[in-house]
Amino acid sequence: MPLAIALILIVVLSVLFQVFTPWWSTPVASNWGHIDDTLVITGLITGVVFIAVNIFIAVAIIRYRHREGHKADYQPENKKLEWTLIGLTTLGIVGMLAPGLFVYSEFVDVPEEADHFEVVGQQWQWSFRFPGEDGVLGHADNRFITPDNPFGLKPDDPNGADDRLVLSNEVHLPLNRPVKVLMRSKDVLHDFYVPQFRAKMDLVPGTVSYFWFTPTRPGQFEILCAELCGVGHYNMRGKVVVETERAYREWMAGLPTFAKLQEGTTLTDSSDLSFEELVEQGRQLSQAQGCIGCHSLDGSPTPGPTWLNLYGKQEELADGSSVLVDDGYLREAIVNPNSQIVKGFAPMMPPYPFTDVQLDATVAFIKSLSDKAPNQEGDTQ
Amino acid sequence: MAHLLSEDSQLVKDWASDQDAFKGVSWGKAMMWIFLLSDTFIFSSFLVGYMTVRMSVTEPWPNASEVFALTIAGHHIPLILIAIMTFILITSSGTMAMAVNMGYARKRKQAARLMFVTALLGASFVGMQAFEWTKLIEEGVRPWGNPFGAAQFGSTFFMVTGFHGLHVSAGVIYLLIVARKIQLGHYEKEGNYQIVEIAGLYWHFVDLVWVFIFAFFYLW
Amino acid sequence: MNEPQSFWTKYVWSQDHKVIAVQYSITAIVAGIVALVLSVLMRMQLGFPDSVPFMDSEAYYQAMTLHGMIMVIYLLTALFLGGFGNYMIPLMVGARDMVFPYLNMLSYWFYLLSVIVLMASFFVPGGPTGAGWTLYPPQAILTGTPGTDWGIITMLISLAIFIVAATMGGLNYVTTVLQARCRGMTLMRMPLTVWGIFVATIMALLAFPALFVSAVMMLFDKLLGTSFFMPAVVSMGQALDYDGGSPVLFQHLFWFFGHPEVYIVALPAFGIVSDLISVHARKNIFGFRMMVWAIVFIGVLSFVVWAHHMYVSGMNPYFGFFFAITTLVIAVPTAIKVYNWVLTLWRGDIHLTVPMLYAIAFISTFVIGGLTGLFLGNVIVDIPLSDTYFVVAHFHMVMGVSPILVIFGAIYHWYPKITGRMLNDTIGKTHFWITFIGTYAIYFPMHYLGILGMPRRYYAYENYEFIPQSAHDLNSFISAMAIVVAVAQVLYIYNLFWSYWKGKEAGPNPWGATSLEWQTPQTPPVHGNWGEKLPEVHRWAYDYSVPGYDEDFVPQTQPQPEDRPAGEMA
Amino acid sequence: MSTSNALGQESQEHNTQEHPIGLYLKIWVLLFVLSTLSYMVDYMQLQGYLRWTLIIIFMLLKAGLIVAVFMHMMWERLALIYAILLPPLCLLVLIGLMAIEADYTILMRYDFFGR
């Protein structure tokens, strides 16, 4: 008897929960509102079954619980009843599946006019690539990746020269334009997931996956990684900014092309530069290399320690010791980050095989963010 | 087809009967069949892995016919070693079938002798495989790469033939043990030589797998 | 038959299926408790971040991986097949033992070895693997994931050993069911418990090979540098020597095993629960034939639905159509089972004994878990939900709660046969209520976190704008409930011990059940089970409340009266 | 394994698989011929669909002979034959789908990584 009450309570409470829940899908920001509709249809059909089965059990318990002298019926089977139920179930299934498959066929069928861009994943950051004026992405493969060519573009492919590269985890998209997302990974599986867009897909090294959507709401949306990719998985963040066509064009114009990036990577010898110039180089470099995806410049919490006031501070390490943050420490932390782990952080920073010049610039940039840094007379060594 | 499922077809009767579903099949033999079914899935999974990997690599696949060619007495003969190995294994299947027959005919001595021959042929198969491995390794084929093309050629080769080779080696030992026991008359009391047939099932299965490996790995 | 004498031959190196069953069960439960503790540690971190000092993200992923793996393979599979399969099959089909007792014993020792190797991975350098129980490459063997040096190797080796053990046991179970039944025991007179375990074992024999092969191939990738699953990658700025392999191939092989695997742990539960319901409702199971065919169809179909775990894996997207259809088709035979369970209750004489409580709770939790499976099977609905807490809620309801409830009920039901004593009802009921209500409280709200978009396998959810504070609070609530439920399991364990010495004497057939295991000459049954003469079966296992009999049950061994044709059911 | 009998494998009438030696010899010869033929496919350097068809035909014939005669399948009762031959059918689904999948992968690779 308490069990019957419990079952009825479960039904009542679940229905109430469903009606009043504050935890529901984030408002949709793409054309995939249909996905929400299929979810609701499925929810309705299964909800009815859930309620029916539980109530049926509760009633059975109440009516047929054991009483003295009561005996159960003997009824091995009832073919007609069973086939009726099978028929009803099949109906229910078709009711869910048919709209589902219909929407899915839209999902896999990319419209002709869709633009495309590429998402590249690596432990634990995002980067992006847009086709240049020619509208074609150059061939790219992990085999071609070098420090100067972080996307692994095929060097002799003419289509690649004008490709625009985004070496940070923030990407912009124009409003109301269908776009095909091509996905590729440098190391392990990742999954490009923006809850508001509904769609998601794994990034698989060694092949390219895709999906398409149309952003329908301007704003900033968080990119999450939805496939376990190691210790930093939960912190593999990014940002999509959906904006007007014009703002998007402007943003795009500011992106370096592959050809330009290749020319520009050779920094001039640091001894010829003023400290300010060096800091500027470092700023660009850390934007381009994606450092600021994990290190904030203003003290806000991010996967890695903030760079604000980092220089000159006494850093506590995971092994309990502490160390003064100076030039040497910073250089070591960049080239070989896992040799000393900062307390409270996961060993998730990839090593960056920077040249001396690049290190000088980055360290200068970090220094410029600290008020504890020695006066800025440009002594980098 | 319809008569197969009718009430009194042998199939339905067997499945609907009490005590045993496979009439007249001993426990050991039933179990061996089920084991072989499971083993089929193992080898099939290996071969599916091989197929997928081979179809999806961009490097060219080495030409097996050339890689496994031998130069004998000045003649360059493609795949010759594999052909010989195939013939040996088939021969051993033949002798094994004879042994089973002798077992049922209660010809104890002959059965044991034929099983020894089978085991010997099996051992020589393994020996030739060892030779083939050595040759390839000398030519620079490694699990992680080879001079002829796609690295997966070496990986699948060592994996698939290695696994088959293990099966053959296990079979040789199994045959030797059973043959020895027969020679010593262990099964005389019960007068039941099904054990030979069971060993035979396993041995023929190993041959069967080779048929597929021969076709898909060497000839394809 | 000469009885084995010494303690060692009787309880340790025993070839008696009943002793092996108990060995299997105890080992599995101990492993399960380890996994339970790991789940509590995980929940602590999720609900109350940073409350467990050593729980950094590495430790979290290691705990999560081992939790999932132990629960699915080393607890459920081993307990249902090795534990219940071993105990029940020979008794229920009227055999003296498994057909090859020595092999059966080896099976247990290999299983124990696999558990030891698994537990050893906690202590190897680098700790156990943290790649998720699905062990997807490349991350499973590349730096950046915990346990990529020794952890993954011990894990793969342990799995391989487990597969050997499961194969040795499985061959025995299948052969015993097919070839060693007693006189009169046709397949259609076997209790559904045997049917469930039988079909699950066949599936195990056919599905584990795919796991074995993928484990071998991954070991080669790791140890020999082959590239089966490894394309060219640049890991942590380092270009590796791998080239040309396909990570998606691993996923296909894994799920070709993995999906049947989830039914391997579900079908025995289906079978057992059918018997519990029938016995305690004093009524024949409704639509027995349909139940048997449903089990068989589910078994067959589960080999062609595997890629529903891969809708967002980057596989050929057109596969979605095929797999969505096959997946939802499985709901039909499963629905039949649910209907027949509830229709068995209808017009029954429902004794709300403790096993019955667990059994009914199973139906409720299984239905909600199965229905959420339909969301995930319907490919387009899966796309937003995949890899979120919705999936976690789905599989815990359907696998983490419902079969576990069946295990509790089944142990309660058969404990008197195994030990000769009843379990304590008060403790049993207390445990039941906490577990049943508690697990609902844990997993029902969890679905909504998934719909909200919270991804699974996240160590922490700091500073995500789309996650409101209320969701964090809900997470804390879930954790609190999880801890309560986990602690309540002590009651059950305590009951197992206490009743072994102090429980009420049970007698041979305390529940008034018809199937053969209750008709043994001794309780607990001795070696050889049946004394001088094997039993002879005259009817199906569900003759409850048959009109014209005084008792409300007729044992399978009781001959049919002259005037009645040989039973309603074959 | 001998304990199995002690535990009572009660009344098992064994069907004996005794068949004329001549049949075995014929199959044996046939297997040799088929193997030679498939070897010739390679030796003659046949290519394309002809090669693949011939390989498959000879392979299936050989496999069939081994299973049917050497493994005595053709004399077993239908219950056993079906129990063993039906389950591998689901492997065909795996093989077919994996072939499609591999094809898809290589296309993607050519498209995006270049040749």
Ligand code: HEA
């Ligand atoms: C015991 C284990 C078990 C069982 C029985 C099931 C049963 C089902 N599962 Fe589940 N599943 C898992 C264990 C299980 N699952 C696990 C462990 C995972 C996660 C693995 C991981 O990634 O770690 C998973 C994940 C999983 C996914 C992948 C999700 C993702 O990762 O994106 C999918 C997708 O299709 C799925 C579907 C289903 C379906 C359709 C069923 C069906 O069989 C359910 C059928 C039952 C019913 C439908 C209820 C009864 C029916 C009725 C009462 C009548 C209904 C009537 C109408 C609808 C009209 N499951």
Ligand code: HEA
């Ligand atoms: C049978 C399977 C099973 C069971 C019982 C459980 C039980 C529990 N699980 Fe687990 N879980 C999995 C299988 C299971 N889980 C799997 C496969 C994963 C995926 C791993 C991965 O992603 O790789 C997972 C992942 C997983 C996650 C997600 C982690 C993440 O994605 O980051 C969480 C989080 O809350 C969780 C929590 C719990 C809790 C709180 C319990 C319980 O504590 C719930 C309450 C307790 C009970 C219902 C009693 C259980 C009793 C026993 C275990 C044995 C004792 C037996 C006897 C006494 C006879 N589990």
Ligand code: CUA
């Ligand atoms: Cu990248 Cu998870």
Ligand SMILES: [Cu+2]
């Ligand atoms: Cu599944």
